[in-house]
Amino acid sequence: MTKKKTKDDGSWGKLIRDIAVILLLVLAIHSCVAKPFYIPSDSMMPILRNGDRLIVSKYPYGWSYASVSFHLAPKMEGRLFGRLPERGDIVVLEHPLTRVDYIKRVIGLPGDTIQLTNGELSINGKPVKREVQPMLAIPVDRNTPGPDSSLSRFVTRGADGKELLEIPIVRETLPGGASFDTIDMGPGYATDDYGPYVVPANHLFLMGDNRDGSADSRVPAELKGLGGAVPFDAIAGRAEIISFSTDGTAKWYNPLSWFEALRPGRAGTDLRPVRAGD
Template sequence: MSVAEKSEKKSGGLGEIVSVIIQALLLAMVIRTLLFQPFSIPSGSMRPTLLEGDYLFVTKWSYGFSRYSLPFGPDIFSGRIWGSDPKRGDVVVFKFPPDPSLDYIKRVVGLPGDRIQMKNGQLFINDIPVPRVKTGQIENPDITEVPEPVDVYRETLPNGVSYDTLDLTPNSVTDNTREFVVPPGNYFMMGDNRDNSSDSRLSVGYVPAENLVGRANIVFFSIAGKASPLEIWKWPSLVRLSRMFHFVN
């Protein structure tokens, strides 16, 4: 084999590797943009439904696609393509309206046109109280983030979606609010950890449909103690096996 042939063979091999890498990156971008995107839970605002250290997949196609479905959210179009409306009770990842560089995750409780208000810790939708039943207490700091027992209430929305909420502080400042009227094309979001959630009652405000990223679908990994998944030596004591492949409700 001549020197030229050897050089050509090496060059072809390198080109093939580069081509495979580029194709893999493009495939990953397509999957991330159109299908699934992984997210981690950085705060306790959705306890007990979601815990810090949960890693979950968000389905990007659930509500169609907006500019925020793309990496870095380029301002190349407005509105949503193939859009569909979230259902009341969906747990949604969205871009924080005051600063779209930040991702938030909350539960949809108010749809466009709804009147939302909290009275004595109970959620009211269009003047009708959402059924709220105390189911007991949780005495597990990994779930509640506090060292004492916490009351747990089961809420059931008008469409039948039920979920647990925490009541860390009875008669807190967010247990009684003004009435919020959700504008057209917007949604009202709340965290399940009602006394420790910055949501539409506070700084989040109404969330435009364009800011929706996707629906939280399944927890694929979970680790306690604010540990990184890369700290493999901590897995035996900190990985929450019971939360693996746990569907988000």
């Protein structure tokens, strides 16, 4: 009896150790290499939609407390092998106050002067190049437009009678050559006029591509915005690629619905901005 009990105890001990090793390995990969990320809103449309799943790399900017997944690390200053993002990068960050994960685009670097006038962005006194694009039509589904989205007023019907989201697109080109599409819903929004604001040292100014529907550096923290530029240490990683995207119809108890809910053409979308010379 004693031998059998010892053997069983050893088996349980090995199982617990194996589980612990697996959990530590997952945590290490999530914190140091890459992790998945879910888009829950329309703030980064048109490039990202509610329901997209991304791969976020952890190493391009070095590591800080924000790199540790599940917000397990205490907040502290400093980065290991830190390297500033480039203007135009899409980054995941911890909100400096709430520690909730946000995803935004880097617009201003330390020392930059940021200003918006009637929705038009200027950096260091120079207007950012803007090119109006044709209206973008996106099929409406349960995830698009997202909950309480400011884009709902752009829902219309196509020739086939199906609902479409037709949104106004403006392509911006930042200093350094990064180009990407934004949504400009027209005048009358509180975030259309901002600054001038000088980005402090070791901080980044972040904005959503849905310029009139994003709680970003232009929006006070009490309104769920970032309340100005965020510390570089709060950046957790860089958005790289869309792994898959769902339309909101999947049911957890029906595996077949998981495949039926996949949006075609979203997987594999590169999230790095086009840069001059690419």
